[in-house]
Amino acid sequence: MGIKPGPKPKAKSTGKEDRRQRVTPENKPKHKGLKTHKHKSGD
Secondary structure: OOOOOOOOOEOOOOOOEOOOOOOOHHHHHHOOOOOOOOOOOOO
16 A cells, blocks of 8 residues: 555644654554565475
């Protein structure tokens, strides 16, 4: 997936554009980890 086009969301705390999207500890269960990388035979 690439970068989403369009305007950035506004931060509720400052009213300015959010500079990053972060996964906070309380939201961590909603986001699954990365899948394990499988090597082909011979690599």
